[in-house]
Amino acid sequence: MRPHTITEKILAKHAGVKEVTPGELINAKVDIALGNDITAPIAIHEFRKAGAKKVFNRNKVVLVPDHFTPNKDIKSAAQCKILRDFAHEHKLTHYYDGGDVGVEHALLPEKGVVVPGDLVIGADSHTCTYGALGAFATGVGSTDLAAVMITGELWFKVPETMRFVFKGRLRKWVSGKDLILRVIGDVGVDGALYRAMEFTGQAIERLSMESRLALCNMAIEAGAKSGIIPPDAITKEYVEKRAERPYKFYASDPGAGYSDVLEYDCADIEPQVACPHLPENTKNVRDVGKVPLDQVVIGSCTNGRLEDLAVAARILKGRKASKNVRLIIIPATPHIYSEAMKKGWFDIFLKAGAIISPPTCGPCLGGHMGILAAGETALATTNRNFVGRMGDVKSNVYLSNPAVAAASAVKGFIVHPDDVVK
Amino acid sequence: MKFKGRVWKYGADIDTDRIIPARYLNTSDPKELAKHCMEDEDAAFASKVSPGDIIVAEKNFGCGSSREHAPIAIKAAGVSCVIAKTFARIFYRNSFNMGLPILESAEAVDNAASGDILEVDMDSGEIRNLTKGASFQAKPVPPFMQELIAAGGLMESIKKRYAAG
Numbered sequence: 001m002r003p004h005t006i007t008e009k010i011l012a013k014h015a016g017v018k019e020v021t022p023g024e025l026i027n028a029k030v031d032i033a034l035g036n037d038i039t040a041p042i043a044i045h046e047f048r049k050a051g052a053k054k055v056f057n058r059n060k061v062v063l064v065p066d067h068f069t070p071n072k073d074i075k076s077a078a079q080c081k082i083l084r085d086f087a088h089e090h091k092l093t094h095y096y097d098g099g100d101v102g103v104e105h106a107l108l109p110e111k112g113v114v115v116p117g118d119l120v121i122g123a124d125s126h127t128c129t130y131g132a133l134g135a136f137a138t139g140v141g142s143t144d145l146a147a148v149m150i151t152g153e154l155w156f157k158v159p160e161t162m163r164f165v166f167k168g169r170l171r172k173w174v175s176g177k178d179l180i181l182r183v184i185g186d187v188g189v190d191g192a193l194y195r196a197m198e199f200t201g202q203a204i205e206r207l208s209m210e211s212r213l214a215l216c217n218m219a220i221e222a223g224a225k226s227g228i229i230p231p232d233a234i235t236k237e238y239v240e241k242r243a244e245r246p247y248k249f250y251a252s253d254p255g256a257g258y259s260d261v262l263e264y265d266c267a268d269i270e271p272q273v274a275c276p277h278l279p280e281n282t283k284n285v286r287d288v289g290k291v292p293l294d295q296v297v298i299g300s301c302t303n304g305r306l307e308d309l310a311v312a313a314r315i316l317k318g319r320k321a322s323k324n325v326r327l328i329i330i331p332a333t334p335h336i337y338s339e340a341m342k343k344g345w346f347d348i349f350l351k352a353g354a355i356i357s358p359p360t361c362g363p364c365l366g367g368h369m370g371i372l373a374a375g376e377t378a379l380a381t382t383n384r385n386f387v388g389r390m391g392d393v394k395s396n397v398y399l400s401n402p403a404v405a406a407a408s409a410v411k412g413f414i415v416h417p418d419d420v421v422k
Numbered sequence: 423m424k425f426k427g428r429v430w431k432y433g434a435d436i437d438t439d440r441i442i443p444a445r446y447l448n449t450s451d452p453k454e455l456a457k458h459c460m461e462d463e464d465a466a467f468a469s470k471v472s473p474g475d476i477i478v479a480e481k482n483f484g485c486g487s488s489r490e491h492a493p494i495a496i497k498a499a500g501v502s503c504v505i506a507k508t509f510a511r512i513f514y515r516n517s518f519n520m521g522l523p524i525l526e527s528a529e530a531v532d533n534a535a536s537g538d539i540l541e542v543d544m545d546s547g548e549i550r551n552l553t554k555g556a557s558f559q560a561k562p563v564p565p566f567m568q569e570l571i572a573a574g575g576l577m578e579s580i581k582k583r584y585a586a587g
């Protein structure tokens with residue numbers, strides 16, 4: 001057999017064939033199918049329209065109404081009710097509501113719902129996050145989700161893989177977020193279109209799981225179908241205590257075929273900032289110039305995890321956010337929320353003048369809990385800075401890691417964390 | 423399938439937030455979505471678009487979120503088809519699944535301006551620019567996708583498969 005990439009191996013296994021070739025169309029079995037309060041109502045409508053009576057497996061269809069939670073208005077409440085009624089009718093084991101709900105892509109890995117070796121589809125583009133666990137995970141639309149809810153299978157085109165090798169050690173204040181922003185800056189928002197991105201190298205081997213999740217989260221921002229990190233000891237440590245099903249580690253074979261191989265020396269990678277209005281407009285934080293801020297948001301499926309709040313707490317301890325800045329901190333899940341509180345970070349955040357939001361997508365997609373007015377500028381640890389993403393079409397969003405965000409909240413304009421913490 | 427319509431020309435990397443901003447995603451009613459179609463890119467679009475009109479855009483049309491509301495809004499606004507240099511992956515899938523005709527042709531995009539009249543033959547992939555008197559050939563739609571369209575979309579093909587046992 002030819003050597004294969006980890007992505008090809010997972011796809012072959014789920015298609016029930018020995019091997020697959022990039023470009024080939026396959027029908028594959030799906031381990032987890034995810035929908036949220038924006039995408040699932042359409043999928044549920046299609047499901048019913050097709051005359052389906054049962055989901056293919058009530059343990060494998062996951063619904064997370066996280067975008068407008070707690071319901072921001074009557075229309076979003078109606079959307080969520082569609083999910084709630086469907087979840088009860090089909091006795092779905094993975095339905096999260098009220099105080100159990102968190103941002104989907106933070107919640108599923110944390111709860112062990114997604115495990116290494118899985119094939120996951122989600123009607124949400126950031127489903128690619130789970131590649132951090134060594135799973136093949138990709139975003140699809142609502143009709144695809146409906147098809148999987150009925151059949152448990154979906155068609156896929158086997159992607160080519162681009163390999164990214166990160167050598168050396170990360171510099172201070174640099175995290176998985178900076179690596180992916182740098183890559184998107186280099187290849188562009190369609191630089192990995194239709195392809196899988198595989199992340200390897202010494203720096204990745206040493207990268208925490210939370211940083212890996214942030215890294216894979218933004219593969220879609222390079223147009224990729226999926227991002228993946230070959231599972232290792234760090235993966236094992238993370239999933240061992242969480243996995244609710246048996247899992248399998250796959251690895252790429254030496255000599256496997258890649259469409260491109262890009263190498264980075266991490267000694268050259270500074271904290272990155274993506275400027276409006278595309279994630280590819282990245283610069284070293286020191287090259288951004290003086291950008292005054294009206295709002296800073298620390299949260300989302302990219303950077304709303306404990307590691308992210310930890311670095312924010314470290315920087316904000318004993319400091320105050322600038323008078324001009326509304327600082328909004330959103331722990332991504334109830335568990336993260338409670339841990340952050342136990343660690344005393346809420347005190348630090350509140351003394352810094354921050355607003356602490358319950359877990360929600362909220363302002364990340366301009367939903368609620370921190371919308372921008374015309375002419376306002378935000379720095380966010382989220383993943384998209386499209387026109388109007390966080391509010392008015394005339395508002396601006398910059399993207400960064402949580403250290404840069406926290407330090408910039410203190411100064412009132414975008415700065416390097418070294419300029420705040422000596 | 424043949425379409426004739428007026429061109430609305432847009433640039434590169436038109437993301438799904440520009441096609442249908444998230445502030446309107448608290449509904450999935452096509453008529454509601456159509457009212458805000460392309461709003462953050464071109465506020466005049468939704469009120470001025472006529473049935474059959476064609477969106478023509480540079481590379482990576484539909485990048486960003488997986489919201490099927492994007493092709494739904496475009497279709498409900500009366501647009502007959504979208505022609506771009508390339509499409510973002512999820513948008514491409516969604517369009518086929520819910521029946522919005524799309525074609526890729528760099529030449530047709532380079533040679534079209536807003537207001538031109540195009541005639542598009544989906545079966546042959548021929549795009550004729552009647553204003554400029556030029557004709558272009560779009561990239562052929564993969565046979566698998568053609569089968570999906572012939573079956574009436576993904577859900578119809580699944581219904582057929584299930585009925586066949």
Ligand code: SF4
Pocket residue numbers: 067103104105124126300301302360361364365382383
């Ligand atoms: S946090 Fe933002 S990017 Fe992540 S799922 Fe929610 S809306 Fe999407």
